[in-house]
Amino acid sequence: MTDLRLPLAPDLPDEQWALFLDIDGTLLEHAAHPDAVFVGDELRQLLGRIERRLGGALAFITGRSVSAVDRLFHPLKLRVAGLYGLEHRLTPDGQVNIADAPADIAALADEIEAELGGGKVYVERKGPVLAIHTRAAPQLLARATQLVEQALTQLPPGYRVIAGNAGVELMPLEAVKGAAIRRFMETAPFAGRRPVFLGDDSSDEHGFEAINEANGISIRVKPRGPTVASYGLGDVTEAIAWLEANFGAARVS
Numbered sequence: 001m002t003d004l005r006l007p008l009a010p011d012l013p014d015e016q017w018a019l020f021l022d023i024d025g026t027l028l029e030h031a032a033h034p035d036a037v038f039v040g041d042e043l044r045q046l047l048g049r050i051e052r053r054l055g056g057a058l059a060f061i062t063g064r065s066v067s068a069v070d071r072l073f074h075p076l077k078l079r080v081a082g083l084y085g086l087e088h089r090l091t092p093d094g095q096v097n098i099a100d101a102p103a104d105i106a107a108l109a110d111e112i113e114a115e116l117g118g119g120k121v122y123v124e125r126k127g128p129v130l131a132i133h134t135r136a137a138p139q140l141l142a143r144a145t146q147l148v149e150q151a152l153t154q155l156p157p158g159y160r161v162i163a164g165n166a167g168v169e170l171m172p173l174e175a176v177k178g179a180a181i182r183r184f185m186e187t188a189p190f191a192g193r194r195p196v197f198l199g200d201d202s203s204d205e206h207g208f209e210a211i212n213e214a215n216g217i218s219i220r221v222k223p224r225g226p227t228v229a230s231y232g233l234g235d236v237t238e239a240i241a242w243l244e245a246n247f248g249a250a251r252v253s
């Protein structure tokens, strides 16, 4: 049985922690549409403080694209793995590296949009990753899932379907958050530190596995089902309060 008690406040010096953060459902409350989420200045400032305090060892690990993340958090720019690790930027001002993807799935997005029509289902096109959002029409989730599963047979090998939060996503097999975390952990300033990862979704489970293997602290926000995370936090508000309490204070030098 997973122990979901809140971990004790970290007692290592700042230089020994590396922090990885999922975005939607962890730092941001869900909204009806992906573009309708709210990023407040307090959160921006908190993340900026943490980034400085940890000497840069802070990265977003998200299903959103890096460009979408930058738009949301503007003017704050952080290290980020986007599209479940298919994209990554190892320094805040560095270039975005994009993995080779088996296929562009724009045509498939058109077909699914036409089939599910009516405007209530939002088909988010993210290059090699496709997210079908059924938050506004939950009765269409089963059909959306069926359509993307059928699509697997039309695509080159190497794709999978995962349940999203109020939707479903189709993505290349190599799009896994654990791989994204391991990549950061091989580079400065993350290498050699103890990693912490906060996430809220089934797509974060691979990330928790990578963290557990590295003797880190894995925390699932609002756990609804089985999880390999070692700890749990009730919701976004608790997650932000936990970050503030453990990493948020300005560094005393």
Ligand SMILES: O=P(O)(O)OC[C@H]1O[C@H](O[C@H]2O[C@H](CO)[C@@H](O)[C@H](O)[C@H]2O)[C@H](O)[C@@H](O)[C@@H]1O
Residues within 6 Å of the ligand: 022, 023, 024, 025, 026, 029, 030, 031, 032, 033, 034, 035, 037, 061, 062, 063, 064, 065, 124, 131, 133, 134, 135, 164, 165, 166, 167, 201, 203
């Ligand atoms: O890995 P994450 O940072 O948690 O991103 C996962 C997906 O988040 C977004 O979709 C989800 O949040 C939206 C805003 O609350 C919501 O409208 C939608 O129903 C959720 O599925 C984002 O749009 C996706 O691209 C991310 O993969």
Ligand SMILES: [Mg+2]
Residues within 6 Å of the ligand: 022, 023, 024, 025, 026, 199, 200, 201
């Ligand atoms: Mg999430």
